[in-house]
Amino acid sequence: MSVGIRHDDLRRRNRAMVISAVRRAGQPSRTEIAATTGLSHSTISAISADLIQEGILTESKASEPTALKRGRPQIGLALNPEAAAVLTVVLSLNFLSVAVIDYAGQVIAEEQQRLDTLVMPRDELIGECLAIVRRRLQDPDLDVGSVARIAMGIQGITDSHARAMLWSPITPVTDIPFADILEREFEIPATMENDCNMMAVALRWRDPERYRDNFIAILLSHGIGMGLVLKGELFTGTHSSGGEFGHMIHRPGGALCRCGRRGCVEAYAGNYAIWRSAMGISEDAAPIDIGDADMRALAAKAREKDGPEREAYRRAGEALGFGLGSLFALIDPAPVAMVGVSAAAFDLIEPALREAIAQTAGGQHSNSISFDTEPNELPLIREGCAMRALTFVDQEIFAPGMQARAGKDVA
Amino acid sequence: MSVGIRHDDLRRRNRAMVISAVRRAGQPSRTEIAATTGLSHSTISAISADLIQEGILTESKASEPTALKRGRPQIGLALNPEAAAVLTVVLSLNFLSVAVIDYAGQVIAEEQQRLDTLVMPRDELIGECLAIVRRRLQDPDLDVGSVARIAMGIQGITDSHARAMLWSPITPVTDIPFADILEREFEIPATMENDCNMMAVALRWRDPERYRDNFIAILLSHGIGMGLVLKGELFTGTHSSGGEFGHMIHRPGGALCRCGRRGCVEAYAGNYAIWRSAMGISEDAAPIDIGDADMRALAAKAREKDGPEREAYRRAGEALGFGLGSLFALIDPAPVAMVGVSAAAFDLIEPALREAIAQTAGGQHSNSISFDTEPNELPLIREGCAMRALTFVDQEIFAPGMQARAGKDVA
DNA sequence: ACTATTTTTTTGAGGCTCGAAAAAAAGCCT
DNA sequence: AGGCTTTTTTTCGAGCCTCAAAAAAATAGT
Numbered sequence: 001m002s003v004g005i006r007h008d009d010l011r012r013r014n015r016a017m018v019i020s021a022v023r024r025a026g027q028p029s030r031t032e033i034a035a036t037t038g039l040s041h042s043t044i045s046a047i048s049a050d051l052i053q054e055g056i057l058t059e060s061k062a063s064e065p066t067a068l069k070r071g072r073p074q075i076g077l078a079l080n081p082e083a084a085a086v087l088t089v090v091l092s093l094n095f096l097s098v099a100v101i102d103y104a105g106q107v108i109a110e111e112q113q114r115l116d117t118l119v120m121p122r123d124e125l126i127g128e129c130l131a132i133v134r135r136r137l138q139d140p141d142l143d144v145g146s147v148a149r150i151a152m153g154i155q156g157i158t159d160s161h162a163r164a165m166l167w168s169p170i171t172p173v174t175d176i177p178f179a180d181i182l183e184r185e186f187e188i189p190a191t192m193e194n195d196c197n198m199m200a201v202a203l204r205w206r207d208p209e210r211y212r213d214n215f216i217a218i219l220l221s222h223g224i225g226m227g228l229v230l231k232g233e234l235f236t237g238t239h240s241s242g243g244e245f246g247h248m249i250h251r252p253g254g255a256l257c258r259c260g261r262r263g264c265v266e267a268y269a270g271n272y273a274i275w276r277s278a279m280g281i282s283e284d285a286a287p288i289d290i291g292d293a294d295m296r297a298l299a300a301k302a303r304e305k306d307g308p309e310r311e312a313y314r315r316a317g318e319a320l321g322f323g324l325g326s327l328f329a330l331i332d333p334a335p336v337a338m339v340g341v342s343a344a345a346f347d348l349i350e351p352a353l354r355e356a357i358a359q360t361a362g363g364q365h366s367n368s369i370s371f372d373t374e375p376n377e378l379p380l381i382r383e384g385c386a387m388r389a390l391t392f393v394d395q396e397i398f399a400p401g402m403q404a405r406a407g408k409d410v411a
Numbered sequence: 412m413s414v415g416i417r418h419d420d421l422r423r424r425n426r427a428m429v430i431s432a433v434r435r436a437g438q439p440s441r442t443e444i445a446a447t448t449g450l451s452h453s454t455i456s457a458i459s460a461d462l463i464q465e466g467i468l469t470e471s472k473a474s475e476p477t478a479l480k481r482g483r484p485q486i487g488l489a490l491n492p493e494a495a496a497v498l499t500v501v502l503s504l505n506f507l508s509v510a511v512i513d514y515a516g517q518v519i520a521e522e523q524q525r526l527d528t529l530v531m532p533r534d535e536l537i538g539e540c541l542a543i544v545r546r547r548l549q550d551p552d553l554d555v556g557s558v559a560r561i562a563m564g565i566q567g568i569t570d571s572h573a574r575a576m577l578w579s580p581i582t583p584v585t586d587i588p589f590a591d592i593l594e595r596e597f598e599i600p601a602t603m604e605n606d607c608n609m610m611a612v613a614l615r616w617r618d619p620e621r622y623r624d625n626f627i628a629i630l631l632s633h634g635i636g637m638g639l640v641l642k643g644e645l646f647t648g649t650h651s652s653g654g655e656f657g658h659m660i661h662r663p664g665g666a667l668c669r670c671g672r673r674g675c676v677e678a679y680a681g682n683y684a685i686w687r688s689a690m691g692i693s694e695d696a697a698p699i700d701i702g703d704a705d706m707r708a709l710a711a712k713a714r715e716k717d718g719p720e721r722e723a724y725r726r727a728g729e730a731l732g733f734g735l736g737s738l739f740a741l742i743d744p745a746p747v748a749m750v751g752v753s754a755a756a757f758d759l760i761e762p763a764l765r766e767a768i769a770q771t772a773g774g775q776h777s778n779s780i781s782f783d784t785e786p787n788e789l790p791l792i793r794e795g796c797a798m799r800a801l802t803f804v805d806q807e808i809f810a811p812g813m814q815a816r817a818g819k820d821v822a
Numbered sequence: 823a824c825t826a827t828t829t830t831t832t833t834g835a836g837g838c839t840c841g842a843a844a845a846a847a848a849g850c851c852t
Numbered sequence: 853a854g855g856c857t858t859t860t861t862t863t864c865g866a867g868c869c870t871c872a873a874a875a876a877a878a879t880a881g882t
Binding site: 003004005006007010013014017037038039043160213214230231237238239240242243244245247248249250251252253259261262264318322325326327329330331332333334356359360361 | 414415416417418421424425428448449450454571624625639641642648649650651653654655656658659660661662663664670672673675729733736737738740741742743744745767770771772
Binding site: 417418419421440441442452453455456457460480481482483484485486 | 857858859860861862863864869870871
């Protein structure tokens with residue numbers, strides 16, 4: 001159960017601290033690193049000398065913009081872009097994209113592709129994913145040997161060890177152990193990440209001020225997903241990627257959800273649910289996929305005049321509000337980011353959402369709960385996958401010969 | 412944010428490991444400790460020599476029952492009961508109890524008292540608590556100087572730092588910083604713990620097989636409370652003690668809850684809610700406290716014949732089931748312990764609960780979810796407080812002069 | 823040119839854990 | 853009884869790691 005700390009773990013961990021401090025801060029000096037890590041200057045000096053010698057960090061003397069101060073000028077440390085590279089794969093509805101990112105976080109190659117995920121058989125779906133990755137890895141412009149990690153992101157449920165896709169709305173196929181498949185094919189360590197978790201990871205990197213230790217990313221799209229960060233750590237369920245906010249029960253025995261059950265939050269707030277409600281289709285009708293353009297048109301109509309469209313968004317807001325209220329009852333209120341096509345219609349959703357949340361125990365200070373919106377989820381997922389893969393590399397390069405311990409660290 | 416590991420932290424942490432290994436295992440030999448902690452024999456030998464020399468551990472050669480084996484016999488290590496003592500205070504409805512526990516976990520003194528918590532003014536309530544603690548501390552039979560920690564448990568909401576009671580159903584008084592008050596009065600470090608969290612801590616010690624890394628303790632009493640352990644750690648909200656399972660929304664706009672809102676799980680499953688429903692009282696009626704005897708009588712009547720009483724328990728089960736389903740959607744299913752007077756009526760609750768949970772996403776494998784019942788919550792709360800205080804002491808004695816870091820470790 | 827200031831590196835000391843070997847404490851066997 | 857085997861515990865030297873203090877480096881101000 002509880003494991004003691006070995007003497008050699010100490011250096012490994014402190015190396016990790018230094019690398020992650022550099023990744024977070026951009027171009028910190030040794031002195032800055034010493035301040036943020038709490039380690040002594042001598043330790044930081046020794047470790048960074050090692051890391052520079054190993055080609056993981058570089059001294060970037062180009063730190064011109066620093067204010068002219070007395071004393072010996074600080075030397076900024078930066079990640080060496082050539083130290084490694086990672087590859088991200090994002091599989092979403094009818095769309096597959098990969099990117100190669102250098103160790104400093106810059107995209108150095110990209111490829112995207114349309115495909116009919118909903119009707120593709122299992123082997124073909126896996127084959128397309130492998131093929132696009134192989135094309136990128138075999139690109140002559142790229143030093144193949146340097147790709148140290150693959151992170152794949154997908155909408156749906158993954159297992160809590162980030163190894164396999166268990167279920168996804170974008171395909172009828174279930175239980176694909178993508179991480180194992182990728183590792184076997186390319187002999188590169190890989191993980192299979194949940195899309196909403198990656199959104200949360202990306203938000204944390206984009207705006208660490210706002211999204212620090214506790215926050216929630218909610219995907220408002222065909223389905224409703226959630227990525228949750230608690231105490232600075234990505235929260236996953238005990239078995240699965242967890243956080244199935246969209247399938248909390250809003251009204252027992254209520255509207256039919258895509259998951260086959262009744263009364264889930266998603267059955268009121270997913271795109272299909274809003275559409276169904278706006279069009280006067282029965283709540284018992286089977287969910288259908290609505291295109292983004294249709295949803296935008298629906299939102300426009302709802303803004304134009306009061307009517308069933310506006311009412312549909314109101315009901316979505318109510319479901320989300322009561323759901324958030326229940327969630328906040330469990331974890332206390334936290335900042336929320338609304339992501340996805342329906343986040344662009346958040347103006348239509350927010351009033352009813354706030355009204356509902358105010359009726360719950362978790363919403364006691366509902367006015368202080370702040371929402372942010374981001375209509376486009378794909379870039380976030382890609383960024384999240386990239387950062388996750390890079391932070392994994394951070395923990396492998398500095399740890400030569402460590403015993404594999406479940407990498408549950410923050411990304 | 413992220414702090415490096417100092418060189419001296421190393422020994423401190425490994426001392427902690429050894430102490431907690433002994434506390435968990437009872438009388439482990441040095442070899443056993445080395446195995447569970449992963450540290451080398453020499454390290455364990457050095458640390459335990461220190462701890463014995465400091466009077467924290469003792470060698471217990473009385474380990475007769477060990478099977479006769481070849482080789483040098485193992486020497487069991489045990490906690491020295493006289494190394495320290497802790498004091499627990501449990502304040503519940505109309506009832507106040509304290510206990511003094513030695514370092515090995517044995518109760519060495521107790522006192523209990525009835526008092527009208529519902530009508531006592533603030534000062535009197537605090538005064539009674541201080542008085543009973545003072546009596547125990549001044550007991551001539553007790554070595555006062557050795558009480559190293561006080562843990563107080565109370566039903567209701569506490570802050571996430573375990574310093575203050577924010578709100579409790581047992582008194583109209585709010586926001587009592589009990590931890591500070593006790594510390595100022597007795598100059599002994601103190602914490603203010605939530606009752607359900609302590610139930611969870613106690614269950615973990617009572618049955619580590621079943622309640623290990625992920626489980627849920629639910630209090631079925633006047634109100635509905637929850638203690639949640641995730642990944643081996645007690646889960647609290649970000650601001651408050653959190654886990655307000657009873658105030659998740661079951662039916663938006665539904666029955667009146669004690670918290671003043673509508674539709675909470677508690678408004679269907681709390682004692683008053685079951686009573687209200689069984690007696691045909693309106694769902695809008697103000698909640699009233701029902702005695703345990705009345706509840707037992709109600710359960711007996713419900714078992715006797717089908718009628719409004721049985722229906723009331725059915726509805727409670729439904730509310731709990733949908734609530735658990737929503738909870739499981741977020742954290743994945745885990746073992747559940749039902750505690751409190753209504754846990755004795757769990758036979759009446761379980762069928763509807765299972766039926767409801769099966770209709771939720773979190774209840775996919777509802778048959779595999781297991782429930783355990785324990786009708787009496789007070790002993791659990793006391794045990795939990797004791798173990799929490801003792802593990803705090805474990806981390807103070809071994810850490811002479813450590814920088815205070817939020818003790819968020821498991822108890 | 824010289825001093826003040828700040829950052830970085832070097833150096834020596836002290837601690838910690840580890841592995842190997844030794845010591846200790848039994849039971850087993852002849 | 854005495855030697856042998858087995859297992860646990862202790863001892864000891866080696867190798868690291870971090871820290872504090874001193875030295876070195878680099879620049880601004882005078």
